[in-house]
Structure formats: C-alpha cells, structure tokens
Amino acid sequence: MxxxxxxxxxxxxxxxxxxxxxxxxxxxxxxxxxxxxxxxxxxxxxxxxxxxxxxxxxxxxxxxxxxxxxxxxxxxxxxxxxxxxxxxxxxxxxxxxxxxxxxxxxxxxxxxxxxxxxxxxxxxxxxxxxxxxxxxxxxxxxxxxxxxxxxxxxxxxxxxxxxxxxxxxxxxxxxxxxxxxxxxxxxxxxxxxxxxxxxxxxxxxxxxxxxxxxxxxxxxxxxxxxxxxxxxxxxxxxxxxxxxxxxxxxxxxxxxxxxxxxxxxxxxxxxxxxxxxxxxxxxRSLKPVSDPNDHTSSRFQQGHDVSPAVELRGATPIMDHNDDTASGAALFMGNCASCHGASAQGSKDGYYPSLWHNSVTGASRGDNLISTILYGVSRSVEGRQAFMPGFGGKSGDAVQLDDSQIARLSNFVFKTYGRSDVQVTPQDVALIRKGGPASPLLLLSRVGMAAGAILLLVLCAVVFATRRHKARNIV
Structure with a gap:
C-alpha cells in the first residue's frame, strides 16, 4: 500500500x-x-x-x-x-x-x-x-x-x-x-x-x-x-x-x-x-443488491475462535505429508499468530483485528485476503497508524512468502476462521501479485481494427476490379 x-x-x-x-x-x-x-x-x-x-x-x-x-x-x-x-x-x-x-x-x-x-x-x-x-x-x-x-x-x-x-x-x-x-x-x-x-x-x-x-x-x-x-x-x-x-x-x-x-x-x-x-x-436508502453467491450469513459474521497450536502439537504435522512444505496452520502460527493471537482473536484494544467476524475472511472471494497478505495495510488517522507488513516482498526482503505458501495460508484462514467454501490457488495469488486480470477489450479492439482493415482492403479490391472490368468493356 x-x-x-x-x-x-x-x-x-x-x-x-x-x-x-x-x-x-x-x-x-x-x-x-x-x-x-x-x-x-x-x-x-x-x-x-x-x-x-x-x-x-x-x-x-x-x-x-x-x-x-x-x-x-x-x-x-x-x-x-x-x-x-x-x-x-x-x-x-x-x-x-x-x-x-x-x-x-x-x-x-x-x-x-x-x-x-x-x-x-x-x-x-x-x-x-x-x-x-x-x-x-x-x-x-x-x-x-x-x-x-x-x-x-x-x-x-x-x-x-x-x-x-x-x-x-x-x-x-x-x-x-x-x-x-x-x-x-x-x-x-x-x-x-x-x-x-x-x-x-x-x-x-x-x-x-x-x-x-x-x-x-x-x-x-x-x-x-x-x-x-x-x-x-x-x-x-x-x-x-x-x-x-x-x-x-x-x-x-x-x-x-x-x-x-x-x-x-x-x-x-x-x-x-x-x-x-x-x-x-x-x-442506507439505496436499493439492496444481493450477490447470488451468498447463501449464508453476512461476511461480518463468519467463523469463530480456533487455536491451531493444539493440532500442530498433536495429530497435524507442521509439514505437509506430500511435499514436505509448511502447512497452512504452521504458516499461520509462524507469520500471523504473534499479532492476531493464537486463536486469531486479535488484540484486546482492537489494534490487531480478529480474523473471524471479519469482512475479509468472510468474503465470497479471496482477493482482499490475498492482497492483505501480499501488500499489508498502512493507514494513519488522527495520528494513529494502523500497520501490517506485507509478506509478498521481492527476493531479498526480510519476509517473503511465495504464491504457494500464500495460497496455503489463505485457505487455512478461510477454512478455519471465515468462509470455508472459498478456495485460493497459487495461480490466484500470482494473478493478483502482477496486478489482476487484463481486460479482453485490448485484444478484441485490435482484432476488430484488423478485421475492419481487411474488410476495407477487400472493398477497395472489389471497387478496383469492378472499375477495371468496366474500362475493358469500354475499350
């Protein structure tokens, strides 16, 4: 930010x-x-x-x-x-x-x-x-x-x-x-x-x-x-x-x-x-607009407090079985729990927000959680700064999570503290990291102009051939 x-x-x-x-x-x-x-x-x-x-x-x-x-x-x-x-x-x-x-x-x-x-x-x-x-x-x-x-x-x-x-x-x-x-x-x-x-x-x-x-x-x-x-x-x-x-x-x-x-x-x-x-x-006087993807309670009421620490100490290993990489729970405990709490309850004064009953984790899509992890948050109001560091820094920064790690962390947070049906892939993270999807308008406008140019050339060729044919008949 x-x-x-x-x-x-x-x-x-x-x-x-x-x-x-x-x-x-x-x-x-x-x-x-x-x-x-x-x-x-x-x-x-x-x-x-x-x-x-x-x-x-x-x-x-x-x-x-x-x-x-x-x-x-x-x-x-x-x-x-x-x-x-x-x-x-x-x-x-x-x-x-x-x-x-x-x-x-x-x-x-x-x-x-x-x-x-x-x-x-x-x-x-x-x-x-x-x-x-x-x-x-x-x-x-x-x-x-x-x-x-x-x-x-x-x-x-x-x-x-x-x-x-x-x-x-x-x-x-x-x-x-x-x-x-x-x-x-x-x-x-x-x-x-x-x-x-x-x-x-x-x-x-x-x-x-x-x-x-x-x-x-x-x-x-x-x-x-x-x-x-x-x-x-x-x-x-x-x-x-x-x-x-x-x-x-x-x-x-x-x-x-x-x-x-x-x-x-x-x-x-x-x-x-x-x-x-x-x-x-x-x-608040406007006509309400409902998202057809929303079938449950609002994004402000999703999730509850859960501590992954117990699972990490017991049945769930710190590393995933398949690829020997840190699980979402381990990534959460290593990167998020120190500020947001072991149960994601946030700080008592509200400076660090709870991750449940939170509009970001209760949303029907992962964009804002991904962007928050990638870019962090920084705003200052009346001399009080709200700050969270980004975890998607360039190579060489003190803290960096790759696309796969951010996807695992996001999925863990959604499943544990928010809307559990939201799924984040490494490709989703990569797309947001590069600025989001491109508009098809650019390609289609180029195709349209190319088609228009071809059509104009064809019309010119037809006109030229017609005139040439008439000229031969006159001769």
Whole structure:
C-alpha cells in the first residue's frame, strides 16, 4: 500500500461552512473560495492519485495499474511548465467535468471525471481557486502515459464519453431531505464511490443497473456497499458506517485497506461529521443488491475462535505429508499468530483485528485476503497508524512468502476462521501479485481494427476490379 506524508489542515470554521453549503447555489462566484476548494479537494481525494510515493503533493507521477495498462497521474500544481498554472477556469472545468485537457486531448476515465461531472459550477470555481492560489507549484513533469495500441488513441474517448458521460451537475430531489441530497451529491460526485464499488462493463463503463454492488480493482476487491443485509452493509447502523468512514475500522466487522485505506486517511477522516452522516443516510436508502453467491450469513459474521497450536502439537504435522512444505496452520502460527493471537482473536484494544467476524475472511472471494497478505495495510488517522507488513516482498526482503505458501495460508484462514467454501490457488495469488486480470477489450479492439482493415482492403479490391472490368468493356 502506498504511503504518503502529506496532510491537509482544515479549520473548524471551514468545515462548518461546507456542512451548511447548498448543492445548488443560485449563482457561482467565478473568483471561487480557496478555503472551500481545499475541503472539496479533500472530499474528492485528489491527493491520493496525484501524489507519487514519497513525492510532492499533487505533483503527479503515481502509476495506476489498470486492466488496459499503466496510467500515470499528472501534475495538477499551478506550475506553468509542468502543471495547470496556464489553465483558465474554463480549461479547468473541461478537464474536471468533461475529461478534456487544455490542449484538447481526452483524459482516460482513471481520472473520475464521470463522477466529477456532478459537481456544481461553484464547486468547480472553488477547486480552481484552491489549486491556483494555495497549492505550491512543482516544476517537474512525471512519466507520460503510453497505453498499448489502440488505447493510446485518446480521440477514441470522445465516443466513449458520448455513451457514458453524464455531463450535467447534480439535480436535487425535492422529495428527499437536504441531508439525503447532500449525501447523494457527495457519493455520486466528489467522493466518487461508484468509481471503485460499481462493476465495470465490457467497455469499462460503470454498470449503473447494479450500482455500488461490488467490483474488482485488479488487486483489491471493492465490496458491496448497498444495504443488503447479507451481501452488503445492511446490518450496519448509521453510526457504524460513519465510524468506519472516519477511522477506517469497525471493531468485529471490517478494516480499510488498499485504496479504501487511502480514502479514509486522506479524505473521509478529514470530512465533517455532517457530511459523513449525509453519506450514511444516502447509502442506507439505496436499493439492496444481493450477490447470488451468498447463501449464508453476512461476511461480518463468519467463523469463530480456533487455536491451531493444539493440532500442530498433536495429530497435524507442521509439514505437509506430500511435499514436505509448511502447512497452512504452521504458516499461520509462524507469520500471523504473534499479532492476531493464537486463536486469531486479535488484540484486546482492537489494534490487531480478529480474523473471524471479519469482512475479509468472510468474503465470497479471496482477493482482499490475498492482497492483505501480499501488500499489508498502512493507514494513519488522527495520528494513529494502523500497520501490517506485507509478506509478498521481492527476493531479498526480510519476509517473503511465495504464491504457494500464500495460497496455503489463505485457505487455512478461510477454512478455519471465515468462509470455508472459498478456495485460493497459487495461480490466484500470482494473478493478483502482477496486478489482476487484463481486460479482453485490448485484444478484441485490435482484432476488430484488423478485421475492419481487411474488410476495407477487400472493398477497395472489389471497387478496383469492378472499375477495371468496366474500362475493358469500354475499350
């Protein structure tokens, strides 16, 4: 997990102003309010994507591994040579809400402009004022994104935008409360929850028929956050959800890792209580979406305390019979028990979570457990760091587990403390270690273009032959 040392400072007064702000101002002030813009940048989690590991805030250069290739975030500081210092308010608006750079080139939707299109004119003006007046310029350009052909043709995004870009600011629902509308505005817009938690279709668009019902992010899996009591978070109270967003953990249920850990650290934990409550009210009002693979209790209620130490001392050997390698129980006792406890009960203060009644081990798929073991967890909220080292380091690191060991450990944890029907293979671990599955869109688009080129050549040949035949008849 990427660690960043940049911290925002937001005054109590600015939080109060934001909490009371309307989602539909009568008229936008083109000068903008940098203080409001700073808060909106926090809510939008701009720093997470636009800051490279150990890099300067908003200077870009973060490598984002997508199913279509690596996309590098850009410098959005007010640098005239490397950033957006030469952007006008109109240029900034086009980039944020329409995905079009100042030079007219299209952005890729790894930048969630499809969500930011819901932002109001005033919010755009405030964000612009903040980035132009309060952010320190960094005169350094990062790596250039170079997706493989034909995805490197940015103009193709124009057609994608015609199909999938909303293009209109949020419209308040007069039948709902102000708190509900504020939550809807934040979830659909600034906090862009659907960008991660909504499944992507064939063309990498959000599946709006099943919003927020869970999606693969390559290495991590963003779970179902609809109010379904089994597949989603329907068993959580408003207070539970607010606590999780503010701290990144909910004792006996869930902990934030990966991208969600970053969102908690840099965004949700710095938002006002009023906005977190509004998000909770909106999410819990949505239509529940059930996963057909879930047939038992929710992922927060799986498993119970078991100590493998007794088995290791007795009937179950430390080494597997077949290949003389450490069993899952031995791997657990050697790598996990010192922090999570011999019975996986966690620490008394909750710093190290229990592995039973845990959203990761109770999930219907192994992605998040594999990623947690591979990459660890690191988030810091209000000066308190939650940390777990990764065990999938490169050769030469102090701790390293190979794909087979991680698969055995994962299967032991699922069978003993979580959802016992989940099976992890070494191939599953290897796939997540390299960033997740690739999209078939790249191959199919190449095949489609090749087929189109062949068809065009055939048509040209037919036209040429027809004209030549007519010319002979005339002669």
């Amino acid at each position: 990427i660690q960043r040392s940049f911290f925002y400072t937001v005054t109590v007064c600015s939080l109060a102003v934001i909490a009371l702000s309307a989602t539909h101002p009568a008229k936008a002030d083109p000068l903008g309010n940098p203080q409001r813009g700073q808060y909106l940048a926090v809510a939008s989690d701009c720093v997470a994507c636009h800051t490279a590991p150990h890099g300067q805030p908003f200077a870009g250069g973060l490598a984002m591994h997508t199913p279509l290739g690596v996309i590098y975030s850009t410098n959005i500081t007010p640098s005239l040579s490397a950033g957006i210092g030469h952007y006008s308010l109109e240029d900034f608006d086009k980039a944020v809400r329409r995905g079009v750079r100042k030079d007219g080139a299209n952005l890729y939707p790894a930048m969630p402009y499809t969500a930011y299109s819901y932002l109001t004119d005033q919010d755009i003006a405030d964000l612009y004022a903040y980035f132009q007046k309060e952010v320190a310029p960094v005169d350094k350009k990062g790596p250039v994104t170079a997706l493989p052909f034909p995805m490197n043709i940015r103009f193709s995004m124009s057609f994608w935008n015609m199909l999938f870009l909303n293009g209109k600011p949020y419209q308040a629902d007069a039948t709902k409360s102000a708190e509900w509308n504020r939550g809807a505005y934040l979830v659909q817009g600034a906090t862009h929850c659907g960008t991660c938690h909504t499944h992507r279709g064939f063309l990498m668009q959000e599946d709006l028929a099943h919003p927020l019902s869970g999606a693969s992010l390559g290495t991590w899996y963003a779970p179902n956050i609809t109010p379904d009591t089994v597949s989603g978070i329907g068993s959580w109270s408003d207070q539970d959800l607010t606590e999780y967003l503010r701290t990144g953990r909910l004792h006996g249920k869930a902990q934030a890792g990966g991208g969600m850990g970053e969102a908690v650290e840099h965004s949700f934990s710095r938002m006002s209580s009023g906005d977190l409550n509004a998000i909770s009210v909106y999410l």
